[in-house]
Amino acid sequence: MNVIYIMWLRQLKKYFRSKSRIIGSLGQPLLFLLAFGFGFGAIFKKAGAGNYMQFLAPGIILMSVLFTAIFSGIDLIWDRQFGFLKETMVAPVSRLQIMLGKTLGGATVAAIQGVIVFVLTLLVGFRPHNLILLPLGALVVFLVAILFTSLGIGLASTMEDMQGFQLIMNFLVMPIFFLSGALFPLEGLPRVMDVIASLDPLSYGVDGLRYSFLGSESVFGMTTDMLVLSVLTVLLLGLGSRLFERIQA
Amino acid sequence: MNVIQNSTDIITVSELVKKFGDFTAVDNISFNVKKGEIFAFLGPNGAGKSTTIKMLTTLLHPTSGKIVLNSFDPARNKDGVRKSLGIVFQDPSLDDDLTALENMQFHAVCYGVPKDIRGSRIEELLQFVELWDRRNDLVKTFSGGMKRRLEIARGLLHHPTILFLDEPTLGLDPQTRNHMWSYVKDINQKEGMTVFFTTHYMEEADRVAERIAVIDHGKIVAMGTGSELKSRTNADTLEDAFLNLTGHKIREEEASSLDRMRRMGRLWAGRRR
Numbered sequence: 269m270n271v272i273y274i275m276w277l278r279q280l281k282k283y284f285r286s287k288s289r290i291i292g293s294l295g296q297p298l299l300f301l302l303a304f305g306f307g308f309g310a311i312f313k314k315a316g317a318g319n320y321m322q323f324l325a326p327g328i329i330l331m332s333v334l335f336t337a338i339f340s341g342i343d344l345i346w347d348r349q350f351g352f353l354k355e356t357m358v359a360p361v362s363r364l365q366i367m368l369g370k371t372l373g374g375a376t377v378a379a380i381q382g383v384i385v386f387v388l389t390l391l392v393g394f395r396p397h398n399l400i401l402l403p404l405g406a407l408v409v410f411l412v413a414i415l416f417t418s419l420g421i422g423l424a425s426t427m428e429d430m431q432g433f434q435l436i437m438n439f440l441v442m443p444i445f446f447l448s449g450a451l452f453p454l455e456g457l458p459r460v461m462d463v464i465a466s467l468d469p470l471s472y473g474v475d476g477l478r479y480s481f482l483g484s485e486s487v488f489g490m491t492t493d494m495l496v497l498s499v500l501t502v503l504l505l506g507l508g509s510r511l512f513e514r515i516q517a
Numbered sequence: 518m519n520v521i522q523n524s525t526d527i528i529t530v531s532e533l534v535k536k537f538g539d540f541t542a543v544d545n546i547s548f549n550v551k552k553g554e555i556f557a558f559l560g561p562n563g564a565g566k567s568t569t570i571k572m573l574t575t576l577l578h579p580t581s582g583k584i585v586l587n588s589f590d591p592a593r594n595k596d597g598v599r600k601s602l603g604i605v606f607q608d609p610s611l612d613d614d615l616t617a618l619e620n621m622q623f624h625a626v627c628y629g630v631p632k633d634i635r636g637s638r639i640e641e642l643l644q645f646v647e648l649w650d651r652r653n654d655l656v657k658t659f660s661g662g663m664k665r666r667l668e669i670a671r672g673l674l675h676h677p678t679i680l681f682l683d684e685p686t687l688g689l690d691p692q693t694r695n696h697m698w699s700y701v702k703d704i705n706q707k708e709g710m711t712v713f714f715t716t717h718y719m720e721e722a723d724r725v726a727e728r729i730a731v732i733d734h735g736k737i738v739a740m741g742t743g744s745e746l747k748s749r750t751n752a753d754t755l756e757d758a759f760l761n762l763t764g765h766k767i768r769e770e771e772a773s774s775l776d777r778m779r780r781m782g783r784l785w786a787g788r789r790r
Contacts, residue, residue: 270629275621278612283612286614350609351608354610355612355624358575358599359599359627360599360600430577
């Protein structure tokens with residue numbers, strides 16, 4: 269328990285100490301909100317689909333959670349390159365505890381990042397309809413954060429340097445984001461896209477968060493959203509631990 | 518699972534081999550270290566010293582051979598071995614973004630140092646390595662020597678049964694070097710802590726270690742006390758003894774380029790070897 273806590277604390281301290289990283293990570297969501305939110309707003313309205321900023325904001329919040337979470341994997345690669353990983357690997361504690369601490373730490377950071385972007389969306393005109401469901405929204409954010417942090421750490425466990433991670437960014441993270449329904453409604457899509465979107469874990473997160481904020485009807489249903497996210501989180505946490513345990517320093 | 522071990526031995530290694538692909542880094546070595554002994558692995562860079570330490574400390578799986586350490590087998594009871602060990606690695610293994618104190622606290626928690634003595638022991642050790650005044654500074658602001666000292670303090674924090682030091686004095690000034698060895702010897706005598714260290718400094722091995730194993734190209738070419746090695750080879754100094762035993766001097770240049778090559782090889786081979 270102590271070990272999980274100290275791992276978690278370390279991640280948080282490092283996060284709050286890197287001011288440039290916090291500020292830098294807000295640039296992308298802000299750009300997306302401005303370019304897409306205002307850029308497509310008029311067309312979206314003309315098509316009779318309502319206010320695009322309202323639709324987009326939950327997607328952008330989860331985008332930044334997704335990116336930050338996956339990037340926890342990069343921290344692991346840094347630890348390996350700077351030697352600190354060895355210090356943790358020879359400690360008489362189970363790899364599972366190390367993995368859990370790291371994952372919870374990374375997920376907390378990602379969730380905080382989500383909250384900051386949430387504030388950002390309020391500044392550009394996003395207005396949640398429904399404050400009663402906000403705790404549910406927080407739960408969705410945290411599940412998404414843990415899910416993708418486990419994935420990031422699991423993948424990083426199999427890599428020795430940064431190059432491989434770039435590949436993951438392009439071939440995994442970007443598709444997960446763009447095909448999740450964060451930017452467009454999932455109704456009335458071509459059949460292929462429909463299938464792809466329903467295979468994308470982030471789709472369920474976006475759907476759940478949108479429902480929590482707006483109270484509008486959800487595409488998959490809230491129960492399905494939570495069920496898919498929870499099951500996947502447990503699975504990826506298990507997979508991440510397995511991969512992490514196999515590291516030899 | 519406990520393994521039967523000669524009661525005076527704390528480390529028993531028999532026929533240990535480690536191969537990276539076609540390259541044999543450690544080639545069938547056997548040795549033993551007695552309880553409370555200060556034991557040195559002497560050899561040039563790339564001789565297999567660090568690889569052996571990595572296997573002893575559970576970081577690498579041996580290709581073949583047997584290790585018994587404090588009556589545990591590192592391949593089967595990793596945590597048992599890990600609890601017995603303190604390690605100072607050859608390369609830095611501190612977190613640069615944490616302070617000296619935070620690095621120490623992290624270690625104390627991981628090794629289960631009881632809360633009530635944690636603070637006082639950290640202070641004692643940081644005072645000893647003369648970093649107490651800098652305890653709240655980020656490690657990235659430290660010089661190489663300061664980092665080294667902090668790592669040594671950290672390795673001693675949980676009062677290990679066996680202390681592994683991989684080239685511990687590399688990059689330290691003579692004063693700090695002497696200071697470090699006097700402290701290590703002090704704990705060695707007071708608490709009976711076994712010390713296993715690697716070095717390519719003859720003088721250091723001769724002065725500090727009770728027994729020395731000379732290792733070259735992954736093989737142990739001789740083992741004994743400093744004076745035994747000298748008398749066996751009819752040499753006045755350990756330097757000459759080494760020359761007689763291996764047919765070459767400890768040359769860093771040649772070894773370090775070999776090291777680089779090996780590192781490149783490892784990079785290309787990927788993580789699982």
